[in-house]
Amino acid sequence: MKPLHFLMMALAILAGPSHAAIQVAGTRIVFDGNQKEQTVRLTNTGDRPVLTQIWLDAGEEQADGTVQAGAQATPFIVNPPVARINSDKAQVVRIFKTAEVAALPQTQESVFWLNVLEVPAKATPAANAEPEAEDNRLNIALRTRLKLFYRPAGVKGDTVTAAEAMAWRVRKDGDDYVVTCANRSPIHISFASLVLKQGEKRSDVPGGLAKPNADETFRFVGAAAGAAGPLTLELNYITELGAFVPVSVPLTVGG
Known part of the structure; x- marks a missing residue:
């Protein structure tokens, strides 16, 4: 499947700030090398369904303002990579390690970034809304990032x-x-x-x-x-x- 592309736009069309509806449980992930997978819970605290795309990268930001999922290879698989989460519902995301983790340093941690991109569903137009006003409505795509530390089985301590x-x-x-x-x-x-x-x-x-x-x-x-x-x-x-x-x-x- 081709990577999905989302353009992160900062246009002052809407009045008031935008807030993320998707809440990610925890602020970081420590992937124990003794385990096959880790899970992350995403909860939609908003009042509308939200389409989310989830992927891992190595921390290299795009210079042109675009976000390209899958552009940076990592030794992990995210499932599901795309999910629709209804209001007040949750989605458990599973992160699996692959055989490629053997290429990572085995005597110290490696760091990656988990990305959660959310695109809210289009709001239902108000009964008395002007067509032009509805055409100017913008749904902002918001991205949450948190660190994933891969800790090999041989690394001890905390x-x-x-x-x-x-x-x-x-x-x-x-x-x-x-x-x-x-x-x-x-x-x-x-x-x-x-x-x-x-x-x-x-x-x-x-x-x-x-x-x-x-x-x-x-x-x-x-x-x-x-x-x-x-x-x-x-x-x-x-x-x-x-x-x-x-x-x-x-x-x-x-x-």
């Missing part, structure tokens, strides 16, 4: 253990502070937020992802300008179950 073993260091670069996280575990560590405090000054960066057996760098722009006193990094990392765990790390420049 996010909490990996996060507790992280090593942090900071250096000054002009008016910026550059903070580096050394993750020497085989597990990805996701951060929901990172805040650098020094005296009365605080700077923050969006969350990030520390890859296995690698360093991840975060730049706090302008944080060093006019700041004095002890440095403290406050962060929240995310567990396998999606819980936020707060951590406070004292830092020394050049340490």
Whole structure:
């Protein structure tokens, strides 16, 4: 079957924001290499049926704004790839691993993205609606993405253990502070937020992802300008179950 193509349009034709009707159970998927499949539950919380398309990719975004399912090969099969979910109903999506997972690193996790694209059914025209107004109505296609971590059978440990073993260091670069996280575990560590405090000054960066057996760098722009006193990094990392765990790390420049 040819991949389905959906054009993600951001047109200010409709008044008010658009909200996703499909709620995905959980914020991440950890695929245990000892298992053959994982499941994800999708629930339609809206008042109309929704057509959904579900696929996995390796995290490579399309540059032209289009979303092309199946363009990136992954060692998984999603079933069903397309589903119609009625209002207040749910659909269980099954993710199967294939023999191609053997080509992935077996001593550390690999990360993929699960995509859930929803296209709401066309609304029934109001009895007194003008034809031209109905022609201008736009149904927005919305996409939800969440990480899938494939954890090979030989990889032991969990996010909490990996996060507790992280090593942090900071250096000054002009008016910026550059903070580096050394993750020497085989597990990805996701951060929901990172805040650098020094005296009365605080700077923050969006969350990030520390890859296995690698360093991840975060730049706090302008944080060093006019700041004095002890440095403290406050962060929240995310567990396998999606819980936020707060951590406070004292830092020394050049340490």
